[in-house]
Amino acid sequence: MTDSAAPVVLIVEDEPDVAETYNLWLAEDYQVRIAGDGDEGLDKLDAEVDVVLLDRMMPGLSGDEVLERIRERELGCRVAMVTAVEPDFDILEMGFDAYLSKPIRSEELIETVEKLLERSTYDRLLQKYYALVEKQATLETAKSGAELAESNEYAQLQNRIADLQDELSQTMGGVEDDADFITAIQQIGGSEDT
């Protein structure tokens, strides 16, 4: 049994055998939900879902349409698009976080899910880091240098900020590759539409 704190993976796949295969690979470490088409996928999607494995070619709602609705709902989940062929578009400019070409091997699937979860971790750490930096700046603008030097609260804050900096630099290899970089920025917001 997977414990209830395990990350949630939603598989949206119209071929039951394929979905069941993914489930077998993932069930040990993750809570898995399975949906047979786009509509069911959207029904089973909520704030608890961390990663969506989304088949691009499905009868009914296509993967692209499902992706669009997922983004509209502004859920924090990561989406890996599963395609039959290598996509010929620029992955950086699409709204998903990773893609997998069929047939998928088990290591490949697990690696991708782990990578996407790590990106979510990075976003959470960055949010926490920013909140602490705001606090630090508030103290720095309100108090004199001498007051800060004596403040326990300030010293503790500085330590926590330094710890978070370390954690951030160790997550995703410190934003090592381009796809990590772009998705980290996408997550910050500041896109044209918002």
Next chain:
Amino acid sequence: MYDLSSVLETEAVSEVRPGTSILIAGPAMTGKESLAMEILAEGSRNGDGALVVSTGDSAENIVEDYRDRVAGVNNLQLGVVDCRAEGSGGGLADGDTPPGLYVHKVSSPGDLTGIGIGITKCLEALHGAGAEEGRMALISLSTMLTYTNRETVFKFCHVLSSRLDAAGYIGVFTIDSGAHDDQTLQVIKQAFDGLIEVRDGDAGREARVMGLTDGPTDWSEL
């Protein structure tokens, strides 16, 4: 290591570690932009790649000014991300540029994803051309702050600094210290490894460096 001491005469910047990001802060009209461009130009003279992210100047103007600045340099490798809100229209277009020049246009200084993609493409091109070392200038954060907010800009700076670190590049980012409140300046500063402050002193333009060595340097003439 990057040596910026010919641009800024202080030991504090003679050995700047690859991956370092520096904020250049000062009031309007104190030469922040020109300092940033000179730091890049010094790199170009040594064969480094150069990357300019501009929120105010057109790619065409930047390229022209930069060519003047580094006159005589062979095999110049320059990337420009032009993110003025005015949009593109005429001049240098994506992909239609002379060798060694890489231009990417973004529709707005608030389109961070677009800017990120532009930076990625330019870095790729610079690396492809053999520029393993390089320097990036973002001019200016003040404009980005008017299009978004400080949380967004802070996070963007942090993520971009991390990306530059992975690439082994250094970055300089300008901010108009008179245009933002203290809280905003304090928060933005935290996203950087070091700070160069510039001001108009009695004897002319002065600068001092903080964060790269133990204490701040003294104010010295620029």
